[in-house]
Amino acid sequence: MQKRHIDLFALPSQTAILFWLITATLLGAILIGLTGGHIIPLWPLALILLLLPLREFMIRPEREMRKLGLFPLPEGDEFKELRASIDVLAKKIELKRVPKILIGADCDEIYEMGSFRRWYIVIRASKAKKLQELLVNPRKAGLAEVQILHELFHFKNGDYWELGYLAELFRVSFNLMMWVLVFLGGWVFLLVLVKDAFFQFSITDLIQHMPVDIRPTMEQILPSMFPSDAEMESLRVKAEGINFAWAVYFISNISLPYIAVAAILWRFYRPSLWRIREFYADAGVIAVQKSIKPFIEFIRRANQVPLQAAPEIAVLSIREIFQKIMKRLGIIFTGFFWPDFSKRFEALIIPESVFYNWKQIAWFLGFLALTLEVFLATPLSLPVVGNNPMTFTTLVVTAALVYFLLPQIVMGKSAWKDALRVLLVIFGIRTAWMFFTLALMWGLYFIQPNVLMEVLQAAISSVARYAGNDPISIDLLEFLVDASVINVLQIPIIFVVQIVSVTGLLFLIKRVLQWYSFIRDSQHFKRIVFSLTFGVLFIILTLVMPIAMAVLKGDFSSFIGASGIFVILGGLTLAGGGIWFFVQNKKHYQTGNVAHLWLWVEYEDE
């Protein structure tokens, strides 16, 4: 019997939420770290980090083909049914293009990959034969279709580009930042080494050491190629003013935190993305087949037939040993989080089980906030750098929390309590971290004030992007009191901002769902949620946070000029949004429940 289930595709996909959460965190970290004035201009690096992953994503299919020795499915009748089945099913689910089939001897059984416009389903040769055998048997063809549809839905759901782009973003970020660390570090070390010799260098000496017959020519050419004496003197004065130790510290400060953030996201957040996308692909299969039976049969057979073990290799080459280690690491990092069939089955019977509960959301966002604050802004740096990292974390947490709680609102449950719980956990984590570092600072002040002074000087230099030799004069006690007051007060201010914005957004979405004949379909609903969230984030960024921080510091001078224009824009957005909401609410609101048919899907689940 057909039963009604919530349609996972009617709501913003959890895969997309996680993807944007991870991507926004990584790219936000890049922009915070690399833009603005620096000792070394770093904006080209930011540009490379934004563009290179796109290029690498497009080149990914070629790389995979080369690495795994993949080749197109041979033409002819041998795999006629397999090819036809992919073609028919892709058209049935209205894919924009039909993926091509690639065969490999030593690849995973079946998976999808691709770039923006080139899509591929990769199948191990032995698996392709099995699928073909199933497809030619009308009684068993459904089993093969389950597997093919599952892969096709990874295209339909956008997993191929989300996961592909993210993998490249991580790879490029990590490699590029390691390069920055090693190359720029080497460059600064070299400057330290050659500085004195360079300024003692004389062209006359150089010419004197040259063979006699070429000296007259060189006397004419060389002076124009080297800096003049006046230029050398000016360079020398400039170099004397640079503290190279701080320059090295600065380079490690812009690259290491980013590497750490990327590593944490890769290790702890990316596997969740891999896990959740499988549930969505399964949901797609069932939505097409209108029954869970073929899927259950597929699970039963998959559990009966163990995966074929790889043949033992007697003598391993270095490459094979390396591949084996990487594969093992891959199992540890990703396979561990792969959903087992019982979970996948449960997600089809009760689709709500795919959504995160408040504890999972709190863990997700709390750890993310802590990571960002530990690596992008420390309590030492906040009083001098401004509050950008804190604002960034606030925006990321607000948007992600609202999206994670959306299923509850849609299903008519109250989400206020869960929002409060999650924000309290984040508040607790932030407070604990803040007090820990402040305690460390005060402890050092009483035990080793000299060490604290050095640490502070380094932190201030790095944050202020200053690498001069002039010592920074600060009153240690005054600095500590200021840092403690500002940082401790920031925590409740941000907590209040988040409570107001999250509850406000949840209220707006709930009310929109009660507007009669307003939401046309799921796509319209997603657009409305996105616009509301984006609008609220814009208001927090341009209006709420600047005013909150100005009140905290008692300094309103920053509102004169460009910042003032942003505050006005934020105010106008708030006023415009408010008027729109008031008018629409008057027109559409009615008490009682509005039935949203687009929220449900029917299929047999027995």
Next chain:
Amino acid sequence: MSKLAKTLNIFSIVFLTLFALFALLVGWLNPDLGESGLLLFALSYCCALVPLGLLSAAWLAWTSRSQLSRIYIWLAIQLLFLISISAYSLPFVGLLFSSILFVLFPLMGFINFWYAYENGDSLKFVGWGSIVFMWSILLAWRATGNLLEKWIASMSSTSNDLWWLYALMYGSTWVVVAGLLAFIVETIVVLRKEFSAK
């Protein structure tokens, strides 16, 4: 392979072998040539043997380019470049290796480019090449002292003490340049594939 290509292959191999033997022989004989003889020798050597050697080697590199994407072949060529730089001032073999260097140096660009392009290693080339360049100078300076002084001193002497540094610097520069070129070509090719895909 066409008959012409086969003929050119055989000609190039024979020519390069004879060229190497000739350079070795001249170096071994160490002839004491007069000024006019030296000029004649230089003209014939530079205008005929080296350009023809370069053409022959370039032809062979092109026809066997599929082999150039193998790591062992690529490493062997890098090693030959290293040996040529270290040995070009030695008696007997100096002339041979300086001739090889004349031919090999411009070819290194193509060899590196092809390897990077075929293996999709353009970014690795740019990244590692620049690191090797920077750190070879840094470590050389740290280990041997003021390199500027040594470089100036080497101009008026016949010693080739800094051969390893030159090899690393020139080699890594070629690697970076070829990596950048391969990166650009690879990007154009992939963009074309992407936009022409249905």
